[in-house]
Amino acid sequence: MRITTTGGSSPCALVLERQDGQSVKALFMVSETCCKKAEMSFLLQHGNKWHEACAYRLCLRILGRHDCIRSSIKVEAPQLIKKGKLDFLVFDYLSEITMSLLSAAKNKNPEMGYAPDFVQVAVGPFLKDIQENGIRVISNAGGINPLSCAQALQQIAQKCGVDLNIAVVTGDDLMTKMPEIQLKGVKDIQSGLDFPKHVTSMTAYLGAGSISKALDCGADVVITGRCTDSALILGPLIHQFKWKPNDYDLLASGRHNIGFPIVEVRTNGEFILTKPPNTGGLVTPATVGEQLVYEIGDPANYILPDVVCDFSNVQIKQVEENVVHISGGRGKPPTDQYKVCATYVDGYRLTAVCVVGGPKAAEKARKSAQAILKRTRGMFKQLKLEDYRKVHLQVIGAEDTYGQHAAVGDGPREAVLWLAAHHSDKNALNVLAREIAPAGTGMAPGLTAIVGGRPKVSPVLKLFSFLYPKKQCQIHMHGETTDYNPSPIPSQPYSDTVGSDDHHQSDAATLPVGKYSYRLGELAYLRSGDKGNICNIGVLARDPSYLPYLKAALTAEAVDQYMTHVFEDHSGPVSSRVQRYDLPGVNGLNFVLYNSLGGGGVASLRSDPQGKAFAQMLLDFTVADIPKLVK
Secondary structure, three states, X not given: OEEEOOOOOOOOEEEEEOOOOOEEEEEEEEOOOOOOOEEEEEEEEEOOEEEEEEEEEEOOOOOOOHHHOOOOHHHHHHHHHHHOOOOEEEEEOXXXXXXXXXXXXXXXXXXXXXXXXXXXXXXXHHHHHHHHOOOEEEEOOOOOOHHHHHHHHHHHHHHHOOOOOEEEEEOOEOHHHHHHHHHHOOEOOOOOOEOOOOOOEEEEOEOOHHHHHHHHOOOOEEEEOOEOHHHHHHHHHHHHHOOOOOOHHHHHHHHOOOOOOEEXXXXXOOEEEEOOOOOOOOOOHHHHHHHHOOOOOOOOOEEOOOOEEEOOOOEEEEEEOOEEEEEOOEEXXXXXXXXXXXXXXXXXXXXEEEEEEOOOHHHHHHHHHHHHHHHHHHHHHHHOOOOOOEEEEEEEOOOHHHHHHOOOOOOOOEEEEEEEEEEOOHHXXXXXXXXXXXXXXXXXXXXXXXXXXXXXXXXXXXEEEEEEEHHHOOOEEEOOOOOOXXXXXXXXXXXXXXXXXXXXXXXXXXXXXXXXXXXXXXXEEEEEEEEOOEEEEEEEEOOHHHHHHHHHHOOHHHHHHHOHHHOOOOOOOHHHOEEEEEEHHHOEEEEEEOOOOOOOHHHOOOOOOOOOOHHHHHOOOEEEEEOOOOO
C-alpha cells in the first residue's frame, strides 16, 4: 500500500498493493477547523515506477464557510477523479472541537449537524465522474447527523441521475441512553467531574468494522458519524486485505499512516516512506518521528476501538535520501469499552483582540484591559449581574505564554491584546463587547484596531469524556446494505498507565559530567499536540548518544517546574500533572501534561488552547553540566 501527500498532518492518498501484484488507489482528503492548507498529490503507476501526475492545494473549513474554500478545487478535483485511477476517496472532517461546532449547528437547524462542504463542494458536483470511474467514497462527514448527510447527498445524486448506494453507519449517538448513563454516575476520565445535568451531544468513537462490512456489501458511499480517524483508512484495508479482527499487529500498522509524502505499506505492516522526486520537504527519521509523537499519550498503549497499539519500539531508519523504513509497531487486543465524548453548554464566552502600538505597548495594553474589566464589573453590580466566571488577559508580543521564562527587555513597541472572558449570562458579555471600542479614544493612546470588529458572544461547549461498554452499543448500517452488528472479539479491560520516570532515577549518577550547557533544541527535536485538556510533548534525541543525558535532565519534575505557568492548579504530586514515557525505538521521550490547556479546545480562553507552542517553549530548556556533545 502507498500513501501520498506533500504537506498537512494526515495521509492523503492510498495505493493498496495486493499480493497478486495489482494495486488499488485511494485519495484521502482532510478538513480541519483551523483551515490548514493541505497540499495533495496523486501518482500514476507505469510499470514499477511512480511518477507525480499532478498536485493541488485544498483549503476547507467546515460548517459551510464557503469563503475558506478555494475555487480551484472545482477545476482540479475532476482531474484527480478522472486521471487518478482511484478506488477510494476518503474524507476526514471530525475532531473534538468540530463535534462541538456541529452540535451547535444542529441546535440551530435540526437538519444540520454534518459537514455540508462534503455534500455541496467535495463530492456532490462530481458524482457522475466518481461513478464512471468506479470510485467508492468513505467519510465521517455525517458528524452528529449522518442520516441527514446521506439524504442531502442522495438528493444531489437523484438530480444528477446517479444511482447511488449509500450506507450510513449509526450507533455512535448515545443520547437515547442518557438516563441510564446518568444513573450510573459516570465520571469524566480526565477531570473526574460528575456527568453534566444537560448535554447537547454524546457520541462514541467507533472502529473500522462497520466500514469494512459496508464495503463488503457493495456500498458506493459510506457515511459515518463519530469514529476514529484511523477507522476511515483501516476500513478499506480490512476490506481489501481481508484482515481478521485479531490480526492486531496488522491493525496497529493500519493506524500508523503518518501523513508524510508516500508510504508503501507491506502486508506484514512495515513501511517504506518517501516522497515524489523533485518536490520540497524532507523525509528523515526526525520529520517522521515528530509526526509519530504528535497527540499521543502512553506510546505503548495507544487505545483505539479495533486495537491497542504499541508504538514504543517503532524504529525509523534512513534507507536513502528522503526514504525511510518504519517497523516495530505492535498491537494488542482492544479494550471492552468505547471512549464517548459528550458536549454541554456551560455559559458564554467572548474574545477581543486589539492591536496596540507605541512605546510601552504591552503595558498600555494590559492597563487598558484591566480598566475595561474594572469598569464592566462596576456596571455588572448596577445591573445586578454576577461577576465573570473566568478572565484571560494576555499580551501577544510580551511573551506572556512563556510565563516566568519571558525575556522581552523593555518590551515591544507594538503588541496585541488578547482579552477573553467567560460568563453565565450572555447579556453581561454584551456589556463587555460594547466597552472595548471606547478604549481606543478614552484610554491609553495607541489602540489602533479591534481585529474583526466588535467581538461576538458565543456559547461555551465543553467536552465530557467517559467510557461505555462496547457490548451495550448497537451499531447498524442503513441503506441498501444489510444491518450489521459486530461479532464479539477478544478484549481486555481499560486501565490507566503510568509513566516510566522511576526507572531512570539512577541514570544521572552514572553519567559523566562536564562544563557544557545546551539548549534542548540543540540536542533534540520536539513536537506537541492535544487531547482535550491534556497536552503531550514528544522529545526525540538528535543523536542516540544524547538520550541518556536527556533522560537524566528531563525528568517529570523538571518539566513540571519548567512548564509550571501552564497549570492552573499546581497542588498535588507531580504525577498528577506530568507523566513521562519512553520511546526507545526512536530514542525519545513523551511527556503528558494533564489539565494544562485552560480547559482545552473551545472551552479554553487562551490564545493557544491546543498547546501547539508548548514544544517550542521547551526548546529553550537548559541541559547543563554535561560533556561536550555538539561539535
